[in-house]
Amino acid sequence: AQSVTQLDSHVSVSEGTPVLLRCNYSSSYSPSLFWYVQHPNKGLQLLLKYTSAATLVKGINGFEAEFKKSETSFHLTKPSAHMSDAAEYFCVVSDREGGADGLTFGKGTHLIIQP
Amino acid sequence: DGGITQSPKYLFRKEGQNVTLSCEQNLNHDAMYWYRQDPGQGLRLIYYSQIVNDFQKGDIAEGYSVSREKKESFPLTVTSAQKNPTAFYLCASSMFLDPTNYGYTFGSGTRLTVV
Numbered sequence: 001a002q003s004v005t006q007l008d009s010h011v012s013v014s015e016g017t018p019v020l021l022r023c024n025y026s027s028s029y030s031p032s033l034f035w036y037v038q039h040p041n042k043g044l045q046l047l048l049k050y051t052s053a054a055t056l057v058k059g060i061n062g063f064e065a066e067f068k069k070s071e072t073s074f075h076l077t078k079p080s081a082h083m084s085d086a087a088e089y090f091c092v093v094s095d096r097e098g099g100a101d102g103l104t105f106g107k108g109t110h111l112i113i114q115p
Numbered sequence: 116d117g118g119i120t121q122s123p124k125y126l127f128r129k130e131g132q133n134v135t136l137s138c139e140q141n142l143n144h145d146a147m148y149w150y151r152q153d154p155g156q157g158l159r160l161i162y163y164s165q166i167v168n169d170f171q172k173g174d175i176a177e178g179y180s181v182s183r184e185k186k187e188s189f190p191l192t193v194t195s196a197q198k199n200p201t202a203f204y205l206c207a208s209s210m211f212l213d214p215t216n217y218g219y220t221f222g223s224g225t226r227l228t229v230v
Contacts, residue, residue, distance in 0.1 A: 009155070034218050043119070043205055043221030044158075090157065092218075101148060101173065103219075105157040 002027045004093045006106035014114045017022065019078040021090035021109045026072060033074045034092040035065055038108075050074065061085070086113045118142065122190060123204050127230050128193065131180035136191045136225045145210070148219065150224035151175060152203040153221035161204075164189055193227065201229050 025031060032051045036044040048059025055067045061084075064071040065076045085095060091106040128134045136210050139202045140147065146165045150158040160173030164183040178197025183189055189208075193200045207219040 036221075041124075041203075041224065041226065043121075043223045044207075044219075045221070046218050049218055091203050101160055103160075105159075107155060107157045 002031070002093055002095055002104050004091050004104050004106040006089075006091050006109045008109050013070070013081050013111040015083055019076070019085065019111065020075040020080045021091075022070055022087050023076065023106060025074060025091070025093045026092060027093055027095050030096040032094040033065075033067060034074065035059065035063070035074075035076050036060045036090045036092060038088045038090065046095045047076070047089075051065065060078065073084050079110075081111075081113050083113050083115065086111055117210055119206055119220055121129075121204075121225050123225060124223070126222035126225055126227045128227060129230060131195045133192055134227065136193070136204055137204075137229070138191065138222060139187055139228075140189075140208045140220075140222075141187060142208055142210070142220060143186070144145045144208035144220070145186070146208060147183070148212065149181065149189070149191045150205045150207065151181070152205055152224075155219040158205065175194050181193075200227055202227060 004025045034049045035047040037047050038044045047063050048057045050057050050067045058064045063078050088108045088110050090108050094103050121136045122137045145172040149161040152158050159175050161179050162173050162181040165171035167186050170181050170183050203224050205224045206222040209219050
């Protein structure tokens with residue numbers, strides 16, 4: 001069965017330091033993987049996606065993620081955190097084993113940026 | 116600008132009352148979705164529709180109903196049968212019937228509270 005695990009429910013970093021949000025997945029097929037960001041009381045915005053092309057994916061706002069099949073991981077990184085990055089982040093895996101729409105959402109990681 | 120509009124932003128429901136959440140998109144997307152978001156649980160699929168006049172139950176459809184009379188609109192009714200409706204509701208759409216490679220566009224959400 002398809003699943004996605006976000007390893008940290010909360011991550012706190014200082015402004016200007018690197019960000020690492022961890023995501024592991026399981027899938028019997030070749031999955032597509034996404035990272036979404038959600039600011040308080042807002043919808044989800046697509047940060048980046050992996051769809052079997054380059055394993056290092058660059059997204060908006062300086063974020064990137066690397067697909068590692070051997071480790072079944074798709075961790076999200078950013079070299080230098082900004083106060084505006086404070087938000088909830090969701091890792092999403094997509095193949096036909098998921099829910100009715102083929103998508104499985106992680107439970108989210110709350111990113112806190114310390115000044 | 117193209118996008119998805121959800122209204123109202125905040126909604127209060129009395130016990131035993133039906134309420135309808137609006138979702139309109141001008142992206143010319145074929146597929147539309149309703150998700151429920153509870154703290155620490157990620158997103159769960161309520162209903163989805165891939166074409167006009169057709170829709171499918173998601174993972175938590177009990178106590179909810181939808182219609183898809185127009186391509187642009189996908190309203191969600193929370194009925195009195197839904198025993199715990201307090202949550203944040205997100206509407207989404209996708210360009211193709213298979214969102215696995217393309218992801219979703221999300222609305223800004225409606226926060227429903229039972230009073």
